[in-house]
Amino acid sequence: MSVDEKRVERLIEYTKSLLDGGDGKALYDQYCSDIEHVKPSEVFDIFYHLLQEGRKPKSILLCLDKVINVFYKSLINYAWEKPSEDDFINNLLAENAALVMKIEAIKKIIKLENCVENRVLLLEAISELKLFNEHYLKKENILFPYLEKRMPKFQGLSIMWSLHDRVRQEIRETIEILGNVTSSEKDINQKLGMLIFSMLGVLKKEELILIPVASEVLEHTEWNAMYKQSFEYDFPFIEKPEVFLPDAVTSFSVKDGIYKTETGSLTYEQLESLFSAIPVDLTFIDAQDKVRYFSRSQERIFPRSTAVLGRDVRQCHPPESVDKVLEIIEAFKSGAREKAVFWINYKAHKVWIQYFALRDQAGVYIGTLEVSQIVDEIISIKGEKRLM
Template identity: 50%
Template sequence: MNNFDERTENLKEYVKGLGARADGQELYLRHKEFIEKITPQEAFDVFKSILDEGAEPHDILIYLDKAINAFFKSLSDYKWKKPQNDNYIDDMLKENKALVEKTDEIKILLKEPDLKVKKEKILEKLLELESFNAHYIKKENILFPYMEKAAPRFEGLSVMWALHDEVREQLKTAIQTTKDESSNEQQINISIARLFFGILGVKKKEELILIPAACEVLSEKDWYEMHRQSLEYDFPFINKDKETFMESLSHDMSAAGVFRTETGEMNFEEILMVFNALPVDLTFVDEFNKVRYFSNSKDRIFPRSPAVIGRSVNNCHPPQSVHIVEEIIQSFREGKEDSAKFWINIKGRLILIQYFALRDAACKYRGVLEVSQDITDIKNIDGERRLLTWEK
């Protein structure tokens, strides 16, 4: 066993011991020399190794913070260097700083003696925190894919995605508790304390582990592309002047090509216009479970970034729903099924999500087409409309 493997195994033994509720002090002393020198890369190696043994991301969350607290001094002392193009990182750090300012405002409001006034003021601030979801989506859709392509250890990012989902639920609970007329002061305080522990804990893990590790494996070109893609998203709590993009050279070159079939012909630019004009989100996943294409309509329901191209479809979904995706693909691959559909409510809109098996002329499985559509207005259609009426 080389030194690298020895360190990883010792650190893994320590983390798994925490999960098994072994004596914390004895455990720490046994692995002290490794704990006090852990690096951000090794932290990813440890959790990736535990996932490889069959643990689920949500299982790790139970003891994750205990481990990070033990690693804190070593990670906080770790020296890392920003890339020259640090715009993406700078935006992340500014958003985190603004987040702390928002949570500090809520901490002050917790001292308000009038419960009704306290609820009203805190609810307003909690609703503002909903916009911070854009910070997590930019990580999930841009940073995570680039890191996963850089090294296998970053499959462990599924643990951080699980943390995002946990924070989303904590925020939802805090809002519901504050809105509830029957909730008392203690219930409000507890829900907000859990939210702060989660949301500020993610911030700490970003700055101690995620960003330093990313800076060591991603290229200047990667950081440039990530920043460019991030400008299509919101920037919670900070003022951001979004740049105007030129279309890529590859798109300009492909526009001259012509696609011909017995039903007609279009050039690639026209095909792209048609796909993007459809009132649905399209995502194509090939037979190797890699994302190959997605449409980019202006009202896309589920955010996508070019970073997902080539990414395993398993890594494009929240950890708790990955098993459903795997079951669909396996059923399609084995020829047992040809389609699957779900419908969910998002912010008061009814979203239909359909999966279709793609097979070639020889009936060989070639991939999956995911189609998502907002059917709220369609579901409410009644009677007939025979005259032209422009929608406003």
């Protein structure tokens, strides 16, 4: 066993002891030498081990900030080099810098004499923070899949996804408390403090751990692909860079052949146009629970990037909801269910989400189809509107 492997084992012991309520100072003294030499990549080893033991991301969050703060000195001094194709990273870092400026502006409003009287300014500023969700989506839908394909330990990214979800929730709660005229100045300040702490905490973990590790393990072609895919998302708080047209979803062309069935035939060009035109989002997961296809409708509801192709469905959902998704898929595989339906409110729209079990002619399960559709117009229909 190498020196690094031994250090990681001891750091795992240290982190587990903290999680289990051990004395922080005594533990630091015991593992001080290891803590002072921890590397960003080893942080992934530590938390991946905890997940493998069956600990949930939500429980790990209870001591995550404490652990990262202890590791801070070593992580901040770690030397790493940006890849030559670093525009994707540069944009993430620029968005982070812009977020810090937004938060500093919010802090100035908070310092005004009466926070309650300035709730309108605060409500406007906090509502603007919702735009930063695009930054989190680029990490979840582009960067995370590339890392997960590299090695198992990057399943630990589910912990950062949980942090994103916590920020999203805290933004909603802060907007709610600011919009409530009965909220006290104390309540408002407390909620604002929690939100700012969470957002800056994610930023710190991203810049001290995630980005340095990604820079070490990903290659030129991957950075180039991620940069192109990032243009399917917004660039919060910074000027949008030069636009790249997305690569075609399929490599087939008309001369490759014609898709034939008993009910008709289509060229591949027609088939692709058909999937792009129908007003629903389609995502196909194969029998091994891997994402194999998604449609590019004209106004896609939920962002999808080609980085997700080949990704395990377990990494495509927030940790808090993935168990429900797996439950549905297992029911499809066993034949206990053929369909599951949900509806949610999303960006001022009512979205209808359906999961269908797909089977071959012999009835054998071959995958799951997710279909999402905005149904505002449908549920508002009254009377009739005939063709003639």
